[in-house]
Amino acid sequence: MSLSGYVRTIELTPPALGNNTADAQRLEQVLKKELNTKNVHIPWHLVGDLSARLRQWHWQVKAVLFKDRRSFTVVDLLDPQDSGPVMGAAVDIGTTRMVIALMDLETGETLGETGFDNPQADIGPDVLTRILHAKTPAGREALKRLAVDALNQHLARLCKENNRTPDRVFLVAGAGNTAMTHLFAGLPAFGIIQEPYIPCTNILDTLDAADLGLAVHPRGQVFLFPNIGSYFGGDLLAGILAADLDQKDQPCIMVDVGTNAEIVLGNKDWLMACAGAAGPALESGVSQMGMTAKPGVIDRVRVDPETRDLIIHTIDDEPAVGICGSGMIDLAAALFVSGRIDIRGKLVTEACGDRLTNENDIPAFDLVAAKDSGTGRAIRLSQVDLNSLTSAKAAMYTILEVIVSQTAGLSFSDLARFYVAGTFGSFINPNxxxxxxxLPDIPLDRFQVLGNTSLKGAEQVLTDPAAFDRVMAIRETITYIELNVNQGFMNLFSGAKFYPHTDTSRFPSVKV
Structure with missing residues (x-):
């Protein structure tokens, strides 16, 4: 028997007078033994042709399997000589972007990857608008169809680019936050935003792809990562899986910054998590010049050690059109170490020189002059933008302090690894x-950028049957911490609104 994730080529002992087990049960017995499980389900639609197939294939068969909470399920039975690809699709169901990875289930290889804007933004750019739209059955169906149709379109293109066809995609695994999972599945989501904030469901069992309208194998199966609650979604569970936090001997932490900052702390013995609003100032739309990564967007800023001038880098070296979240953090750090902002995060008139301007009576710093930008307008950071960033960075540090120090009783130096996840985390400069x-002042070699852990976790579920059980175990054992009941949060937050902090001894490596 060849063992490769969910695709198994097996050989059965032919029946005889002294071995008269029925064909379906004969296959079940072999699969149970080899999978080390008590439960294997062979769907009724496969039983009718099973006897003829087993004899035609000389008692060998390639079984494509998947899991749900109760058993392994046989998705399809193939001729062992079938040389066609057996594929899966991992999907990151993001609020703004969706990403698909096409997987070879027999080798575990990623064949290709593609990302696209979530078309549900046509109904509402934010989750709240979409949830309100989904109050009616027609609204839910419209949102579901937008996401599913786009997924079908881009998956078909990805298959074509790899000389494959979507009907050879047998398994799909998707991870998103609680709201996006509900909207993708066409479920009511209003309870998520209405007290007492109860989702329709936290666990969607393995689904038939046809029921969702996915254009894959006719009997394809879909696993959507479970949620823990309204504000702790399957994307974070996928991240825990991708980071192997549940396997670590020493305490580690993972931070995923998006609209919220989602944080998980722990090791193989315990896990705790919390979420807080620390991300919006790092996203497009909050700052006048803020935008998501694309050509011309400033992604890095540094200070020339001799001239103290600011040196910017743009994506694809195109003329500057705006700045992304990682660029904003670089810029704030550069302004601080060069003395252009003070410890309160306020622009310093003398140090900013002729780059300081006023916009509607609000001080602003011209990072790129209008004549040098790609828009014909100055790329400008206002004091309002800086204040938003200061609040965001303070919230992030405070959330970390609450969960690490106050809740877990650890110090930042106890953390063996500091994982930074998400699109934002792919580009952030920890320094x-x-x-x-x-972020806390710990050795830089402890930081590790993981990228899109939502997608990586979904890939892992497709290629490792044990990952399914790990996800369910993580969901049952993790402790969620409510920050809004922490009495000392605001006091800690006030101290963190200075650069780098009111207690500078916490940041010995920061020299100004």
Whole structure:
């Protein structure tokens, strides 16, 4: 028997007078033994042709399997000589972007990846608008169809680019936050935003792809990562899986910054998590010049050690059109170490020189002059933008302090690894984040950027049957911490609103 995740080529002992087990039960017995499980389900639609197939294939068969909470399920039975691809699709169901990875289930290889804007934004750019739209059955169906149709379109294109066809996609695994999971599945989501904040469901059992309208194998199966609550979604569970937090001997932490900052702390013996609003100032739309990564967006800023001038880098070296979240953190760090902002995060008139301007009576710093930008307008950071960033970095540090120090009773130096996840985490410079007091001052070699852990966790579920059980175990054992009941949060937050902090001894590496 060849063993490769959910695709198993097995050989059965032919029946005889002294071995008269029925064909379906004969297959079940072999699969149970090899999978080391008590439960294997062979769907009724496969039983009718089973006897003829087993004899035609000389008692060998390639079984494509998947899991749910009760058993392994046989998705399809193939000729062992079938050389066609057996594929799966991992999906990151993001509020703004969706990403698909096409997987070879027999080798575990990623064949290709593609990302696209979530078309549900046509109904509402934010989750709240979409949830309100989904109050009616027609609204839910419209949102579901937008996401599913786009997924079908981009998956078909990805398959074509790899000389494959979607009907050879047998398994799909998707991870998103609680609201996005509900909207993707066409479920009511209003309870998520209405007290007492109860989702329709936290666990969606393995689904038939056809029921969702996915254009894959006719009997394809879909696993959507479970949620823990209204504000702790399957994307974070996928991240825990991708980071192997549940396997670590020493305490580690993972931070995923998006609209919220989602944090998980722990090891193989315990896990705790919390979420808080620390991300909006790092997203497009909050700052006048803020935008998501694309050509011309400023993604890095540094200070020339000799001239103290600011040196910017743009994506694809195009003329500057705006700045992304990681660029904002770099910029704040550069402004601070060069003395252009003070410990309160306020622009310093003398140090800013002729780059300081006023916009509607609000001080602002011209990072790129209008004549040098790609928009014909100055790329400008206002004091309002800086205040938003200061609040965001203070919130992030405070959330970390609450969960690490106050709740777990650890110090930051106890953390063996500090994982930074998400699209934002793919580009952040930890040194800049430490400089402004956003992340703790620990050795830089403890930081590890993981990228899109939501997608990576979904990939893992497709290629490792044990990952399914790990997800369910994590969900049952993790402790969620409510920050809004922490009495000392605001006091800690006030101290963190300085650069890098009111207690500078916490940041010994920051030299100004």
């Amino acid at each position: 800049s984040a430490i400089t402004i007091g956003m």
